[in-house]
Amino acid sequence: MNVFEEVEKLSERGKKANGASYASLSTLRIVSKVLGGVLHHSEGLSPRELETHAQAMLARVGQQTTDLFHKLDMPAESFALASITGSVAETISEHYRRIGPKALEMDWSSVLANAASMDGIWKEPSFTNSGGSVEFRRSMAMMNSLSPMISAFQRFSYFHSDQEAVIKDVGEMLWRTTDESIQDSPVALEMDEPEREMLRSNLLKRAGELYADSWDSLAPQAMATYKESPTDQRRTWMTEGYPLNEVNDRFRGQYRMLEQALDVSLKVHFEHDQHQSAGPHVGPS
Structure with missing residues (x-):
C-alpha cells in the first residue's frame, strides 16, 4: 500500500465532493423557485396534483x-x-406566482435572449477566472434584472403592444442608471473587477425589482385615469400606449434612496477596512 497515493486519492475525492456540494446549491435554488411558484397556487390541489x-x-x-x-x-x-x-427558473416562477399554469405557455427563452443581446451594453472582451467573461456575467445580470419587469408587463402592459421595445427601453435605463452609480463611486472604482461586477450585478437586480414595483404600484392609478378619460384619449392610449413618465419618475426617486444607502455603506466599510489595515501605530522604543 502506497500511503502517498492513498492520500492523493482521498484528496481528489474531497475535491470532487466539494464540487458536488457547490453544484447542489444551484440545483436547490432552482427547485426551491419552482416549488415556491407552484405552492402559490396550491389551494384545492392534492399532493399528487x-x-x-x-x-x-x-x-x-x-x-x-x-x-x-x-x-x-x-x-x-x-x-x-x-x-x-x-x-x-426565476422568471418562470415569478410569473407563475401571478397567473398560474399559463406562465408555462410563454416563450421565455426568446424574451430573455432579446434582453441579453441589447446593443451597447456589454462589449468588453476581457476574461477573468471568476464566473466567466465580463460579457457573460453582465448578460446574466441584465436578464436577472429584467425578470421582475417582464412579469410586471404581463400583469399590466399600460396598453403598450410592443413588449420587446418596452423591455429594451427599461433595460437601457437600468443599465445607464446603475452604471452611473458605479462610475460615480470612488470606492467601487478601486475594487478589483470581480468584486465590482458582483456589485453591479446586485445593483442591477435591486434596480429591476424597484422598477417592477413602481410599475405595479401605479397600475391602479393608470387604470382609473383611463376609465375617467374621454373616448378619444382612451383610443390614443390603446394605440400608442399609456405614458410611462410617472413610472420612470417613481423608479428614479426610489433608486436615489438605494444609491444613497449604497454610497454610505461602501464608504463606511471602506474606511473601516482602511483603519483596520493600518493597525495601531507603534513608535520607536
Whole structure:
C-alpha cells in the first residue's frame, strides 16, 4: 500500500465532493423557485396534483434553458448552464406566482435572449477566472434584472403592444442608471473587477425589482385615469400606449434612496477596512 497515493486519492475525492456540494446549491435554488411558484397556487390541489404541476414547471424550465443556451451561444461549461437555468427558473416562477399554469405557455427563452443581446451594453472582451467573461456575467445580470419587469408587463402592459421595445427601453435605463452609480463611486472604482461586477450585478437586480414595483404600484392609478378619460384619449392610449413618465419618475426617486444607502455603506466599510489595515501605530522604543 502506497500511503502517498492513498492520500492523493482521498484528496481528489474531497475535491470532487466539494464540487458536488457547490453544484447542489444551484440545483436547490432552482427547485426551491419552482416549488415556491407552484405552492402559490396550491389551494384545492392534492399532493399528487402539486407534484404534477411542479414536474411540468421543471420540464418547462429545462426546455426553455436549453433553448436559451443555444440562442445565446454560451460556453459549454457548468457555470454557464447553472446561471442560465437560474435566470429561467426565476422568471418562470415569478410569473407563475401571478397567473398560474399559463406562465408555462410563454416563450421565455426568446424574451430573455432579446434582453441579453441589447446593443451597447456589454462589449468588453476581457476574461477573468471568476464566473466567466465580463460579457457573460453582465448578460446574466441584465436578464436577472429584467425578470421582475417582464412579469410586471404581463400583469399590466399600460396598453403598450410592443413588449420587446418596452423591455429594451427599461433595460437601457437600468443599465445607464446603475452604471452611473458605479462610475460615480470612488470606492467601487478601486475594487478589483470581480468584486465590482458582483456589485453591479446586485445593483442591477435591486434596480429591476424597484422598477417592477413602481410599475405595479401605479397600475391602479393608470387604470382609473383611463376609465375617467374621454373616448378619444382612451383610443390614443390603446394605440400608442399609456405614458410611462410617472413610472420612470417613481423608479428614479426610489433608486436615489438605494444609491444613497449604497454610497454610505461602501464608504463606511471602506474606511473601516482602511483603519483596520493600518493597525495601531507603534513608535520607536
